[in-house]
Every structure is written in structure tokens, then in C-alpha cells.
Amino acid sequence: MFKVKILQLFDSFVLNTVGPYYRRLGKSLLTQGNDMLGSEASDDRLVQCLRQVEAKGHKPQIGDAIFTAPNSVMVGNVILKQNSSIWYGATLRADNNSITVGKNSLIQDNVYIKATKTITVGNNSLVGPNSHLQGCTIGDDAFIGMGSTIKEGAVVQGIVAAGSLVPEGTEVKQGEVWAGSPAKYLRDITPQELQILREYKQELLELAQVHGEETSKNFRQVVIDTDERLIKQQRGNEEEALQKIAELNFPLEYEDEEFIEQRVFMKQQPPMFMDSENLKSQQDQYEQDLSQFSENMQKYSEDYQIYEEAKKYFEQNPQAKANQFAPKSEVPDDKPWSRKY
Structure with missing residues (x-):
């Protein structure tokens, strides 16, 4: 409690004494500098926002604009x-x-x-x-x-x-x-x-809304947006890995997601040693961990490739008959990975 009181007194001293003193000192230095420069002096001032400039008693009414x-x-x-x-x-x-x-x-x-x-x-x-x-x-x-x-x-x-x-x-x-x-x-x-002109105007109207939202942000909102963007960049690799696996319809449980998160995190860390052997072993730890399931993952990849080829074929030949494509192999049932899923 005593420490908080000291901090409050210090803040009050800075706000009421130190700040005004430096402000007066700055103005005094500016005046003296302009006096020394004479005709070359420049009195810089903050210009008001030009979006609303009053003239002859009339001020722009822009509140309804997007x-x-x-x-x-x-x-x-x-x-x-x-x-x-x-x-x-x-x-x-x-x-x-x-x-x-x-x-x-x-x-x-x-x-x-x-x-x-x-x-x-x-x-x-x-x-x-x-x-x-x-x-x-x-x-x-x-x-x-x-x-x-x-x-x-x-x-x-x-x-x-x-x-x-x-x-x-x-x-x-x-x-x-x-x-x-x-x-x-x-x-x-x-x-x-x-019709083209109408669509063009509608696109510009939507774009104007985006620009309006961005240019109306205050300093705090800009900082918050920057922090969120940095967080998203840092988590991008992990989210991309999970999304890719989800697109492959690969079954996942909570333990598997945690496993992937750990591997992606380790992949983002710099290698502890910079010699060639350790550097090579540290470069892609995520793929190395998947190597323990190499046989099943390879067969799964082959079947998925067949699926992509079949999909492309039937899109190009809608009248073609099915049963032309069959998986090259099946995942063996005696493996731990197969039994789990």
C-alpha cells in the first residue's frame, strides 16, 4: 500500500510539475531559435483536419458518409x-x-x-x-x-x-x-x-466501407490489430498443419493434436548446434516424427493420389464408368496405427 502511494505521488509530480516545466522550456527554446534565424525562421504548427473546414458560418456535414x-x-x-x-x-x-x-x-x-x-x-x-x-x-x-x-x-x-x-x-x-x-x-x-457499371459501383461502395473502417481507427485499435496479426503469424504453421490434415480427412484425437503442436513448435526453434549433422537433423523434426509411421503414411499418400487422379478424370469425362480406379494397397490391420483408427 505504501509503495502504491509513492507511485501515485510520483505520477502527480510528473504530471503537474515536470511536464509543464519541459513544455515551457521547449516553447522558450523555439522562440529563441526563431529569433536567431530571423527571416529564415519557421513557426511549425499543427494543421486542423481538412475534412471539416468552416467557411462563412457553414461547416461540412459529413456524419452520414461511409x-x-x-x-x-x-x-x-x-x-x-x-x-x-x-x-x-x-x-x-x-x-x-x-x-x-x-x-x-x-x-x-x-x-x-x-x-x-x-x-x-x-x-x-x-x-x-x-x-x-x-x-x-x-x-x-x-x-x-x-x-x-x-x-x-x-x-x-x-x-x-x-x-x-x-x-x-x-x-x-x-x-x-x-x-x-x-x-x-x-x-x-x-x-x-x-449492369457492369452497377456492379462496379457496388464493388467501390464495399471497398469504401473497408477504407472507412481502417481510417477511423484510433491509435489503440491499430496497436491491437498489429498484435493480433503478429499472433496469427506465429501460430500460422501450426494452424496450417492441422488444416491440411483435416482436408485429408485424417482422423485426429486430442493426443494427436498435441503431438502436432509440439512438433511444429520444435520445428520453429533454431538448432542448438550449427554443425552439419545436427543442423540436418534439426531442420525438419515434424517430418522425422512422421517417419515412424512411414509405411502407413506412404500407402495413405498413394491412395489419396489415386483419389485425386480419379476425381480429375471423372471431371474431364463425366460419361466414364466407375471402378476404373482402385486403391493400390490397403493399410495392414496388424499395425498399431491401423488398430487405433
Whole structure:
């Protein structure tokens, strides 16, 4: 009890005295160093998160989004609806007007959206990487190919091919494919292409959920995940051995699992002696232990190989008759291993 009290007093002393002292000392050294450098001085400061930058009394509303990249920038009156996502390097500037991104819509990498007029991106729409949107309207289920530019006043409800430039006031109707610079009507989209685009959007939506979960983790969660991954790597060989035996439908009891765990553990240990004979004997102790059942294991392996050949044969020849393949040998009944199983 006395020891605990001493530790508590020490922690209090560090927290209330030592820590603040060093903090003041650091600030003083920084100020003196900048004074010495003069015009070459640099006053480094922590920059706030750019995902929520307030402008003219409006702050981005991103709580319903499934993923907003840490290096994305949203300024002013930006509204993200349910399951929408803003990917890496994207910039949404709503200094003077609003930007609304609909449900399940994706604004991909390095997209630049500037609200010279109110901008609305509809539901289930996708804006490809490196695209530029300025004062336009994007309808539901629209697709903007990568590197495209949509000018002010344009309305896009269909498909804009990659690298296209949609001029001011242009209307791209639903189901139409436009391409070129300036973009012109090309053709109507086929049902197969429409299905491919829907599947592609769904894949990106699922991927956005993964990225959202990973980028929202705090420091403690990252450490826990790292520990779990290291533990899994350390136990990987043992689990792989047990899984392989289970795939072979090999009968196992508790004693056998313990036997395998011990062998795998011994296999992971470095050899005690580095001379050639001991090194050779220590390299693969798991296989050496199985050598005491060499005859039965060899016959079991042969039968399993026959099974694989037969399976492959009948898959290639579904009309073939059975009884072509038979085990080369049977496990003798007078062996201890056979009697046990």
C-alpha cells in the first residue's frame, strides 16, 4: 500500500510539475531559435483536419458518409448523405454555394468540385478520378469517367466517357453516352454496360466501407490489430498443419493434436548446434516424427493420389464408368496405427 502511494505521488509530480516545466522550456527554446534565424525562421504548427473546414458560418456535414479520406478537403456548406464517400485527395469547395452528394455516391481520387453555383450530385452516382466539376448538376445513377470536366450549368444524367469536356449548359440525358472534347452524343448505353457499371459501383461502395473502417481507427485499435496479426503469424504453421490434415480427412484425437503442436513448435526453434549433422537433423523434426509411421503414411499418400487422379478424370469425362480406379494397397490391420483408427 505504501509503495502504491509513492507511485501515485510520483505520477502527480510528473504530471503537474515536470511536464509543464519541459513544455515551457521547449516553447522558450523555439522562440529563441526563431529569433536567431530571423527571416529564415519557421513557426511549425499543427494543421486542423481538412475534412471539416468552416467557411462563412457553414461547416461540412459529413456524419452520414461511409468514408471520407484523411487527406480529402471539404470547405464550407458541404452535405454528404448516407453511404456517400469522398476518396483520397478530393477537394470540395463550397465557400459561396452548397455542394450536396447523394446516397451511395462516390467522389473518387483527386476530384475537384467548386460551387460557383449550387452543385448537386444525385444518388448512386460516380465521379471518376481527376475530374473537375464546376457549378453543374449530376443526376441519379450518373457516371463521370476519369479526367472529365463538367462546366457550369451543365446537367449530366447519363454517361460521360473518360477525358471528356461537357460545355456550359449541355444536357446529357439518362441512358445516353457522351464523349469527346467538347463532348457530343455518341450512342445509348446497352443493358450489359449498365449492369457492369452497377456492379462496379457496388464493388467501390464495399471497398469504401473497408477504407472507412481502417481510417477511423484510433491509435489503440491499430496497436491491437498489429498484435493480433503478429499472433496469427506465429501460430500460422501450426494452424496450417492441422488444416491440411483435416482436408485429408485424417482422423485426429486430442493426443494427436498435441503431438502436432509440439512438433511444429520444435520445428520453429533454431538448432542448438550449427554443425552439419545436427543442423540436418534439426531442420525438419515434424517430418522425422512422421517417419515412424512411414509405411502407413506412404500407402495413405498413394491412395489419396489415386483419389485425386480419379476425381480429375471423372471431371474431364463425366460419361466414364466407375471402378476404373482402385486403391493400390490397403493399410495392414496388424499395425498399431491401423488398430487405433
